[in-house]
Amino acid sequence: MGRYILKRLWRALITLIVISMLIFVIARVTGDPIAYLAPEDASEQELAQVRARLGLDKPIYVQYAFYVGDALRGDFGNSLRYNRPAFEMVLQRLPATIQLSLIAFIVSTILGIMMGVLAALRRDTWIDGALRLLAVLGQSAPSFWIGILAIMIFGVHLQWLPTSGRMGPEYLILPSLTLALFSMASVMRLTRSAMLETQTQEYVKFLRAKGVPESQIIFKHMLRNALVPVLAVLGIQLSHLVGGTVIIEIVFNWPGVGRLMVEALLNSDLPLIQAGVMLIAISVVLVNLLVDLSYGLVDPRIRIE
Amino acid sequence: MTDTNAQPVIRVEDLYVSLRRRRDGATIRAVNGVNFSVGRGRTLGIVGESGCGKSTAAMALVRLLPKSAEVRGAIHFDGRDLATESQGALRRIRGRKIAMIFQDPMVALDPLFTVGDQLAEPLREHLDLDGEALHARQVELLQAVGISSPETRLKQYPHQMSGGMLQRIVGAIAIACNPELLIADEPTTALDPTAQAGYLELLERLSETYGLALIVVTHDMGVVSRICHDVMVMYAGQTVEYGPVRAIFDQPRHPYTQALLASIPHAVEPGACLPTIEGQPPDLAALPPGCPFAARCPKVVDRCRTEAPPPVEFAGGQRALCWRADER
Numbered sequence: 001m002g003r004y005i006l007k008r009l010w011r012a013l014i015t016l017i018v019i020s021m022l023i024f025v026i027a028r029v030t031g032d033p034i035a036y037l038a039p040e041d042a043s044e045q046e047l048a049q050v051r052a053r054l055g056l057d058k059p060i061y062v063q064y065a066f067y068v069g070d071a072l073r074g075d076f077g078n079s080l081r082y083n084r085p086a087f088e089m090v091l092q093r094l095p096a097t098i099q100l101s102l103i104a105f106i107v108s109t110i111l112g113i114m115m116g117v118l119a120a121l122r123r124d125t126w127i128d129g130a131l132r133l134l135a136v137l138g139q140s141a142p143s144f145w146i147g148i149l150a151i152m153i154f155g156v157h158l159q160w161l162p163t164s165g166r167m168g169p170e171y172l173i174l175p176s177l178t179l180a181l182f183s184m185a186s187v188m189r190l191t192r193s194a195m196l197e198t199q200t201q202e203y204v205k206f207l208r209a210k211g212v213p214e215s216q217i218i219f220k221h222m223l224r225n226a227l228v229p230v231l232a233v234l235g236i237q238l239s240h241l242v243g244g245t246v247i248i249e250i251v252f253n254w255p256g257v258g259r260l261m262v263e264a265l266l267n268s269d270l271p272l273i274q275a276g277v278m279l280i281a282i283s284v285v286l287v288n289l290l291v292d293l294s295y296g297l298v299d300p301r302i303r304i305e
Numbered sequence: 306m307t308d309t310n311a312q313p314v315i316r317v318e319d320l321y322v323s324l325r326r327r328r329d330g331a332t333i334r335a336v337n338g339v340n341f342s343v344g345r346g347r348t349l350g351i352v353g354e355s356g357c358g359k360s361t362a363a364m365a366l367v368r369l370l371p372k373s374a375e376v377r378g379a380i381h382f383d384g385r386d387l388a389t390e391s392q393g394a395l396r397r398i399r400g401r402k403i404a405m406i407f408q409d410p411m412v413a414l415d416p417l418f419t420v421g422d423q424l425a426e427p428l429r430e431h432l433d434l435d436g437e438a439l440h441a442r443q444v445e446l447l448q449a450v451g452i453s454s455p456e457t458r459l460k461q462y463p464h465q466m467s468g469g470m471l472q473r474i475v476g477a478i479a480i481a482c483n484p485e486l487l488i489a490d491e492p493t494t495a496l497d498p499t500a501q502a503g504y505l506e507l508l509e510r511l512s513e514t515y516g517l518a519l520i521v522v523t524h525d526m527g528v529v530s531r532i533c534h535d536v537m538v539m540y541a542g543q544t545v546e547y548g549p550v551r552a553i554f555d556q557p558r559h560p561y562t563q564a565l566l567a568s569i570p571h572a573v574e575p576g577a578c579l580p581t582i583e584g585q586p587p588d589l590a591a592l593p594p595g596c597p598f599a600a601r602c603p604k605v606v607d608r609c610r611t612e613a614p615p616p617v618e619f620a621g622g623q624r625a626l627c628w629r630a631d632e633r
Contacts, residue, residue: 201412202408205407209400209406210430210478212400212426213396216426228417300416301464
């Protein structure tokens with residue numbers, strides 16, 4: 001297990017270094033940063049001064065070293081539009097996004113697994129049919145459309161729930177459920193097929209031959225085995241924790257990282273974009289690391305080499 | 306009946322099993338009127354080619370069959386008729402009085418649980434063992450099947466063990482609750498010859514040591530000659546021939562048994578072609594009238610195609626289901 005963890009940590013580190021290089025390079029190929037910073041009528045001499053002050057006259061690897069040094073201290077420069085530290089602005093938006101996506105993740109995981117198990121156990125009955133239909137709808141309907149539909153039904157017609165902003169717990173319900181629908185559908189479908197696959201395994205037959213009660217066979221043995229592939233999909237979904245809520249945040253006017261990123265893009269606010277991309281990248285890498293480690297908890301074949 | 310010495314452990318009378326085929330909903334008559342019995346310390350081999358109903362017949366004893374299965378007949382075991390027992394009652398018999406092992410010991414265990422866990426399950430479930438007593442029994446069982454350092458092995462996972470060790474662990478799980486009957490369904494099919502020999506030896510030893518009645522389902526006549534006392538040859542869900550192994554190997558009465566024995570590779574001279582049985586077994590959803598083997602039988606006469614043959618009894622408990630069984 002120790003070597004496994006070390007290997008994953010090493011890979012995570014490499015990934016982050018590569019991402020930081022990409023962000024650095026992209027910032028440098030999208031145009032001369034001086035063009036944003038200096039007044040339009042500045043002379044060549046003034047431009048050179050600004051360059052020297054910002055270190056942009058140094059060789060590119062020296063610039064990268066400066067950039068990494070700053071980034072490690074959380075300094076991505078100030079937002080061009082708001083003139084406030086970009087990383088701080090992104091961090092401020094982080095709780096709203098994590099709240100939204102974490103709730104959606106929990107709901108979709110619990111409901112998805114429960115529905116998947118139920119559908120597998122009731123295979124080819126109307127229950128299975130209804131659940132599979134729901135799953136196909138959840139996966140094929142675009143989330144902005146579901147979101148707007150939910151706003152129309154529960155916000156406008158029934159007036160049960162608020163549809164815009166983040167003023168209290170009730171504001172979370174519509175956006176988090178809309179967000180949950182897609183991943184719930186994929187978790188359900190995968191759990192169903194994984195459960196059906198474990199049903200035909202030899203060890204299930206042997207468990208029956210041992211006289212183990214059916215409930216124990218299903219929930220102790222089959223479910224745990226079925227969860228191995230489900231865990232992989234959950235990991236992918238969890239890694240969208242920070243970056244995957246953009247559309248929902250816009251539809252429900254949710255003040256999270258995603259909406260901030262869209263605004264920054266529309267304003268060509270490069271420091272803000274860089275800080276946001278870096279934060280999303282870090283969250284993806286961290287979550288993947290946790291998911292890799294959790295494999296070891298479920299599957300001894302990974303834990304013990 | 307060959308086991309005249311004592312009350313048999315299990316006695317099956319007129320067993321019929323039908324299943325519904327998922328593909329087209331047709332009713333499959335998988336087992337059609339089978340009779341056999343096995344006594345303590347005796348081994349019965351059930352042989353036949355794939356799809357002849359041999360596994361279904363064996364699994365029907367504890368009703369480990371698809372939900373659509375219908376079982377008729379009488380299965381006398383331990384003073385009751387298993388054919389009429391509920392699934393709940395059968396679950397308490399499975400693993401306790403009747404143990405089963407299947408094709409491949411490499412995949413018989415759940416990869417996510419330790420060997421100890423999986424050995425503990427029947428002991429907890431059927432014997433209510435716990436704590437020290439449970440542990441002591443686990444160690445005792447692993448020692449009984451010849452596994453060294455059982456303490457360490459109990460904490461290990463299936464993927465940490467060799468195939469030979471897994472065989473023995475499966476054996477230990479099977480005998481955990483001192484069963485009276487052990488059913489081995491194709492125990493050697495997935496194994497290489499060395500592993501086969503080891504597994505058969507283990508089965509034989511367990512049967513002898515614990516006085517188990519053993520039913521071995523196989524398509525391999527070699528396995529039958531190696532460990533069985535009696536043999537039941539099945540074709541299209543019927544017992545075409547039944548009797549002591551020696552008698553049947555010496556003088557097979559049914560043309561199907563004769564063909565099976567002729568196709569054992571050891572029995573053929575080097576360089577000669579291996580005899581095969583032409584054609585396919587009949588569709589169990591649409592059995593022909595008369596003898597089901599008629600279409601492939603080298604000795605077929607007109608009568609075979611229209612009239613079902615009666616069982617013909619021979620000295621020593623041998624019987625065969627053929628119009629021409631008593632011809633030499």
